[in-house]
Amino acid sequence: xxxxxxxxxxxxxxxxxxxxxxxxxxxxxxxxxxxxxxxxxxxxxxxxxxxxxxxxxxxxxxxxxxxxxxxxxxxxxxxxxxxxxxxxxxxxxxxxxxxxxxxxxxxxxxxxxxxxxxxxxxxxxxxxxxxxxxxxxxxxxxxxxxxxxxxxxxxxxxxxxxxxxxxxxxxxxxxxxxxxxxxxxxxxxxxxxxxxxxxxxxxxxxxxxxxxxxxxxxxxxxxxxxxxxxxxxxxxxxxxxxxxxxxxxxxxxxxxxxxxxxxxxxxxxxxxxxxxxxxxxxxxxxxxxxxxxxxxxxxxxxxxxxxxxxxxxxxxxxxxxxxxx
Amino acid sequence: xxxxxxxxxxxxxxxxxxxxxxxxxxxxxxxxxxxxxxxxxxxxxxxxxxxxxxxxxxxxxxxxxxxxxxxxxxxxxxxxxxxxxxxxxxxxxxxxxxxxxxxxxxxxxxxxxxxxxxxxxxxxxxxxxxxxxxxxxxxxx
Numbered sequence: 001x002x003x004x005x006x007x008x009x010x011x012x013x014x015x016x017x018x019x020x021x022x023x024x025x026x027x028x029x030x031x032x033x034x035x036x037x038x039x040x041x042x043x044x045x046x047x048x049x050x051x052x053x054x055x056x057x058x059x060x061x062x063x064x065x066x067x068x069x070x071x072x073x074x075x076x077x078x079x080x081x082x083x084x085x086x087x088x089x090x091x092x093x094x095x096x097x098x099x100x101x102x103x104x105x106x107x108x109x110x111x112x113x114x115x116x117x118x119x120x121x122x123x124x125x126x127x128x129x130x131x132x133x134x135x136x137x138x139x140x141x142x143x144x145x146x147x148x149x150x151x152x153x154x155x156x157x158x159x160x161x162x163x164x165x166x167x168x169x170x171x172x173x174x175x176x177x178x179x180x181x182x183x184x185x186x187x188x189x190x191x192x193x194x195x196x197x198x199x200x201x202x203x204x205x206x207x208x209x210x211x212x213x214x215x216x217x218x219x220x221x222x223x224x225x226x227x228x229x230x231x232x233x234x235x236x237x238x239x240x241x242x243x244x245x246x247x248x249x250x251x252x253x254x255x256x257x258x259x260x261x262x263x264x265x266x267x268x269x270x271x272x273x274x275x276x277x278x279x280x281x282x283x284x285x286x287x288x289x290x291x292x293x294x295x296x297x298x299x300x301x302x303x304x305x306x307x308x309x310x311x312x313x314x315x316x317x318x319x320x321x322x323x324x325x
Numbered sequence: 326x327x328x329x330x331x332x333x334x335x336x337x338x339x340x341x342x343x344x345x346x347x348x349x350x351x352x353x354x355x356x357x358x359x360x361x362x363x364x365x366x367x368x369x370x371x372x373x374x375x376x377x378x379x380x381x382x383x384x385x386x387x388x389x390x391x392x393x394x395x396x397x398x399x400x401x402x403x404x405x406x407x408x409x410x411x412x413x414x415x416x417x418x419x420x421x422x423x424x425x426x427x428x429x430x431x432x433x434x435x436x437x438x439x440x441x442x443x444x445x446x447x448x449x450x451x452x453x454x455x456x457x458x459x460x461x462x463x464x465x466x
Contacts, residue, residue, distance in 0.1 A: 107421065272376035275418065279375075279410035287406040288397060295410055305418040318379040323423040325460045 006062045006182065008033075009041040009053075010092075011082055013068030013075035014102040014152060019093040020044045020067070022169030026176055036183055037062075041082075050078070053085055061086040063182055065165075069095040069102045069315065070153045074146035083159040088187070090178065094168040094260045096155040097193075098270075099315025101168075106314045106321035107306055109150040154315050164193040168260035168312060171246045195245030197265045200257045204239055204248040206230065212284040216301025225254040231281065234301075236308060241267070241274040260312045269318045271309030278302075333387035333453035335362040335446070338377070340370040342400040343435045344392035350439030358443035359450040362390065369393070370431075371404020375415045378429055382419075385462035388428045388453045390445070395433040405433065425456050 012020060024030060040061055041048045064086035070076050083089050094100040105113055114131050118124060136143050155161050165178055178194045181187050188194070201208070208229045217234040230237040230251070237256035239248070243264050250257055263270035283290055283298050302308055310317050339345040345366045351358065367373065370393025378389050391412055393405035409431055416426035432445050 267376070269376045269379055271418065272374065272379050272415075275375040275414050276411055279414045280407045282410055284403075287403060290406075292409075292413075295413060299410070299414055299417065302414065302417065305414075306421045309418060318376070318383045319419075319422050319424065319461070321422075323460050325423070 006037040007060065008037045008039050009061045009064040009082060009086060010039065010044070011041065011064065011066050011068075011078060012044060013066065013078065013096070013155075014071045015068030015093065015095045015100065017044065019095075019169045022093070022167075022172065022175065023065070025169075025172045026179075027172075029176060033179055050081070053081055056085045058084050059087050063088045063090060065090045065092040066155055067092040067096050067169075069099050070155060070158045071102060071105070071149050071151075072146040073149075076149075076158055079155060079158045088162040088182075089155075089159065090163045090165055091155040091161045092165050093170055094166055094262065094312040097164045097166045097316075098262045098313035099152055099154045099320075100312050103152045103154070103313065103315040104307065104310070105152050108322065109324075110148050113148075151321050152315050157315065162190050163188070164191075164262075166193060166195055166243060166260065166262040167246060171249070173247075174245050193243065193262070193265070195243055195261065198244045199264050200239035200242045200244045200246065200248050200251075200261060203244045203246070204229075204251045206251060208232070211281040213278075213282050214285060216282070216298070218303070219256065230256045236278065236302070238274060238311075240277045241270050258311050262313060270313050271317055274309050331454060331458060333361055333450055333458070334385075335388040335390060335450060335453065336381050336386050337362050337364045337390040337392065337446075338370065338373045339364055339366055339434075340393045340400075340404070341366055341368045343394035343398060344370070344432075344442070346436035347392070347434040347438045347442045350436065351442045352439075354439045356439055356443040358446040361450050361453075362446050369399065369401050369404035370408040371399070371401060373408050373411065375411050378412075378415060382424060382428065382459060383461055385459050385464070387456075387459045387462075388430070388449060390430050390432065390449055392432045392434045392442070392445070395435050398435065424460075427452060427456060428459065 041053055064082045066082060066089060070079055091097045095102055118126055118131055119129060132145055134145055134147050165174055174195055206229045211231050213234050215234050216236060219235055222235060226233055235256050238259035239257040241264060242257055242259045243261040246261060259270060267273050314320060339348055348364055370391055373391050381389055391408060393408055399405045412429055412431040416429060419426045430449055434442050
């Protein structure tokens with residue numbers, strides 16, 4: 001590696017901002033990063049303009065870390081622009097990798113999202129029923145806003161992506177792995193997910209025995225979490241269907257995994273895999289004598305199938321939005 | 326395509342020990358049933374992963390039939406119970422995705438039930454004709 005400093009960029013699209021904070025969660029090591037790399041573009045932290053990026057030659061930035069899903073025309077444009085100006089584009093965090101929480105909007109469309117956010121929301125006062133529009137005229141002139149799509153997309157559904165860094169937000173050890181790989185010039189093959197190939201269960205501290213659920217319980221219904229696998233206690237934990245790398249940190253806090261690491265390697269659909277895992281251990285004890293009504297009653301414990309099975313990944317699921325007829 | 330000319334495509338996942346033999350019996354008994362169904366033999370209905378069904382629907386299949394041994398008859402003890410629950414849970418997900426859960430059906434069909442296999446296929450196909458084509462048909466690249 002030459003003495004010349006590397007050039008990094010960061011961008012946020014449809015996301016909560018947690019990924020930006022995760023960058024700083026590497027603590028004092030951020031100093032090592034800025035010692036070896038210049039940050040040319042980072043809207044949340046430094047005052048750079050889109051035109052500064054447009055003025056760069058193609059491939060000028062070495063690595064761009066892109067967090068957030070794509071749901072507006074502005075985000076889509078920036079995805080294309082940053083792709084062009086970066087040697088490596090990294091999908092950073094669940095939203096960019098699999099669509100994330102904003103991706104749950106795919107069970108609705110633009111009109112319904114706007115209605116909920118601007119009209120039906122009890123804490124919103126909007127007597128004139130004003131909705132965002134891409135162009136509005138005021139006496140000073142014309143005001144514009146980015147267009148809003150019906151369907152939320154992950155980054156790689158819009159542009160070519162080199163690496164994936166999953167997690168909500170990505171764990172600091174994985175961020176450091178990625179940055180170190182860039183500094184050492186030891187980048188893995190294109191398309192690699194920078195995380196281990198094992199599931200969250202593999203990193204979980206809880207003891208596992210034969211899994212069987214007699215009743216699904218939500219976390220608030222559990223008075224005291226016992227020191228054993230949460231699935232065995234009837235709490236839906238996404239560990240079996242989720243890629244690890246996080247050290248099962250939610251489990252360390254007695255909270256179930258909700259799946260932010262994305263699907264395990266070679267799995268086509270995280271939700272489908274979890275349905276398979278959950279249905280297989282549900283009511284195992286007396287499955288021979290169970291009537292269909294009793295099975296249905298057990299399944300009533302899954303109160304929100306989409307929110308449970310695709311909390312972070314509806315846009316990249318096999319059926320990736322509500323079916324429009 | 327008009328309502329009358331719509332012929333649904335059905336994929337059937339049949340277990341080796343009961344349902345596939347049942348389908349075979351329907352054939353050797355020369356029972357009549359609609360030719361819309363394509364059979365895939367698996368060792369056990371428990372092998373059916375919900376991901377198979379989701380992928381089939383994404384690719385535009387109109388209906389998925391999963392059939393296994395009757396309760397108590399599974400060659401591997403319990404694969405049929407598990408798949409019954411998988412299909413039911415998947416149905417709840419499909420409903421929220423606005424895809425008709427009726428496009429996926431689970432049945433117990435034994436090796437001696439050639440007639441039941443023919444009846445189930447006949448009924449399923451007529452039900453799918455009422456539902457119409459899979460709305461995702463043609464969307465998959």
